[in-house]
Amino acid sequence: MEKSNNKFNIKRGLRTTFIGIVVSFFLAVIKIVTGIFGNSYALIADGIESLTDIFTSSIVLAGLYFASKPADEDHPYGHGKAEPFAGVAVAFGIFIAAMIIVVQSIYEIITPHHAPAPFTLIVLVMVIITKESLFRFVIKVGENAKSVAIKNDAWHHRSDAITSVAAFIGISIALIGGEGYESADDFAALFASVIIIINAYRIFKPALYELLDTAPPANTIQKVRDVANKVENVMGIDKCYVRKMGFDYFVDIHVLVDANLPVFQGHEIAHKVKDELMREYSNISDVLVHIEPFFKI
Numbered sequence: 001m002e003k004s005n006n007k008f009n010i011k012r013g014l015r016t017t018f019i020g021i022v023v024s025f026f027l028a029v030i031k032i033v034t035g036i037f038g039n040s041y042a043l044i045a046d047g048i049e050s051l052t053d054i055f056t057s058s059i060v061l062a063g064l065y066f067a068s069k070p071a072d073e074d075h076p077y078g079h080g081k082a083e084p085f086a087g088v089a090v091a092f093g094i095f096i097a098a099m100i101i102v103v104q105s106i107y108e109i110i111t112p113h114h115a116p117a118p119f120t121l122i123v124l125v126m127v128i129i130t131k132e133s134l135f136r137f138v139i140k141v142g143e144n145a146k147s148v149a150i151k152n153d154a155w156h157h158r159s160d161a162i163t164s165v166a167a168f169i170g171i172s173i174a175l176i177g178g179e180g181y182e183s184a185d186d187f188a189a190l191f192a193s194v195i196i197i198i199n200a201y202r203i204f205k206p207a208l209y210e211l212l213d214t215a216p217p218a219n220t221i222q223k224v225r226d227v228a229n230k231v232e233n234v235m236g237i238d239k240c241y242v243r244k245m246g247f248d249y250f251v252d253i254h255v256l257v258d259a260n261l262p263v264f265q266g267h268e269i270a271h272k273v274k275d276e277l278m279r280e281y282s283n284i285s286d287v288l289v290h291i292e293p294f295f296k297i
Contacts, residue, residue: 013150016141017061024053034123040116041108045101045189046163052097053156056090060153067246080246087149087207091200098196105190115174115182124168131161152203159196166192213243227280228273235294248285259293266291
């Protein structure tokens, strides 16, 4: 857990995702048109993968928008779950796209066709550079925002770059090998789909964990314990639970205080613990402090 400006991160995340949608749209059109005229299904499959980028990025955009909405009467803990839910949807979108490519690649392999045109390689080089640059840009934003949905969206761009690399290799083999190697780019698309499925699982897992309120890393919980333990009159920490909701964290902590202190003083200590944690970490949305009696021996 680190100090962060959530409003800035949300706005930047929304802007980054929108940029990804625009870039993916233009790349999808370029790849599909080039694939049709250049006789390369690997490039067409790559274009299909880019179209799923638009769909999944739109889901991320909606997820970020709803996750940024403040708590209300019906949602007292806020709308943060919309963000990892969008991440899960992205993972499923990637998986579905991969399965479409698998089916079509197998069909193209068993169907005789001509080798791809050489100019398709030039388009692929441009696509690979663009998508890899976009991945690096988006993943940095996702890491700064601690957003699983944004990071998943970044990995979708990386998956698109992987399919482009596979298509480049396949088309190169088909062109160099000549007759008998026409299906090399189809095998390349098939191979790329396997990599995409692996990436889908990789980004699905953390999003699901967040939806299930899985505990964050031990060092995150330890940071909370350390800050609370430094508050005046705190004798120790009994239990400490932390869960992530979108961009925010919620903390439930049991604090040990002198059993002989009056109730109002224990109440003041609880408020100090809460205030100190929220001051230290701006991404902590709320802290529930339970006072436990500590008996001196």
